[in-house]
Amino acid sequence: MSEFLNTPNIDLYLVVGILFVFGLIEFLLGHYKNSGRKSDDWILEGIGFLVVAFTKSLIVAAVFFLGKAVLPASFEVLSAWSLLPAFVFYLLIDDVLQYWYHRSAHEYNWLWKHHRVHHAAKEMGILTSYRNSWVYYLLMPNLWWGGIATFLGLGPSVLLGLIVKQVVVTSTHSTWRWDDVLYRSRILKPIAWVVEHIFITPAFHHAHHGRDQSDHVSDPNGNFGNTFSMWDQLFGTAKFTRKFPAAYGLQTDPGDKWTAHLLYPFVKSGKEGSEIGKGHQKKKNTGVEPLQTTLEKGTYLYCQCGYSSTQPWCNGSHHGSKFKPMVVEIEKERKASICTCKLTKSPPYCDDSHLSLTEQPA
Numbered sequence: 001m002s003e004f005l006n007t008p009n010i011d012l013y014l015v016v017g018i019l020f021v022f023g024l025i026e027f028l029l030g031h032y033k034n035s036g037r038k039s040d041d042w043i044l045e046g047i048g049f050l051v052v053a054f055t056k057s058l059i060v061a062a063v064f065f066l067g068k069a070v071l072p073a074s075f076e077v078l079s080a081w082s083l084l085p086a087f088v089f090y091l092l093i094d095d096v097l098q099y100w101y102h103r104s105a106h107e108y109n110w111l112w113k114h115h116r117v118h119h120a121a122k123e124m125g126i127l128t129s130y131r132n133s134w135v136y137y138l139l140m141p142n143l144w145w146g147g148i149a150t151f152l153g154l155g156p157s158v159l160l161g162l163i164v165k166q167v168v169v170t171s172t173h174s175t176w177r178w179d180d181v182l183y184r185s186r187i188l189k190p191i192a193w194v195v196e197h198i199f200i201t202p203a204f205h206h207a208h209h210g211r212d213q214s215d216h217v218s219d220p221n222g223n224f225g226n227t228f229s230m231w232d233q234l235f236g237t238a239k240f241t242r243k244f245p246a247a248y249g250l251q252t253d254p255g256d257k258w259t260a261h262l263l264y265p266f267v268k269s270g271k272e273g274s275e276i277g278k279g280h281q282k283k284k285n286t287g288v289e290p291l292q293t294t295l296e297k298g299t300y301l302y303c304q305c306g307y308s309s310t311q312p313w314c315n316g317s318h319h320g321s322k323f324k325p326m327v328v329e330i331e332k333e334r335k336a337s338i339c340t341c342k343l344t345k346s347p348p349y350c351d352d353s354h355l356s357l358t359e360q361p362a
């Protein structure tokens, strides 16, 4: 085993091999024939793959350089650890770091701009996971942890972890929904429960890529996990539906070029209203008076962040904040007064809280 793990460039061969197997399955299932992918998607994801490989090597080299200069006595200090405990130790730390980093990318605006491209994909696919800006990869804490663990002598565990992660991540981004069969068979359903409560499944992760919550499946503000679903379960962001989103991508997408997506903030988008455009600033669009309207039967997404330009409804502007839209179900057509000031205690309906905004001090 250790001889195999020590083969030069084995990590690259394994990653490319796993991508090739899943890519072949996608091809045989006919996904590329009906694909609406643009050349920009292919360029972005192909270069994204190279960016990840380059950044990983850069980080490992930086860790080794700094480690040998500052803490030379720590070099390979853990190399006597046996493979299994070292592997579990490495992988759990890697995965919890990635969970919080990914979650932060959805909750903090400056980091969202580097992850937004990941969610601009209108279709899933084996290379979708390589859509992030270069800065996003450079700051990824688990890539640094991989370098540190290798420096400490856990190289074989890091490599094994890479294989496990690559299989899970490629499968959860792939258009091949291998878990669907588990949900449809009565006999296999208990297995589905066990699998989805340990590992991230395609259904679980596809929901994270879904366009918005109105299909009752998608939750782009949840399901942040990478390999294991326990962090989402533990920190209250898991949503298991065993279904797949009605649509993928961003609610508002100006169609930025791959150069801006990958190289922001060094290259900015020239597209009107782009979040990664020059001088773009989020601004509140809350109003004072409620919207008097007739709501037809259906599902509505009520804006809670106040940034949406389609008030009082959500247009996806909450990305990069801790807000998410409220899903409102209307069973029967009705007249309603919808709050636009966001001060109401009974959202989405107006409770006259906006009067406090216009009251003159005595």
Ligand SMILES: [Zn+2]
Binding pocket: 102, 106, 115, 118, 119, 208
């Ligand atoms: Zn995400």
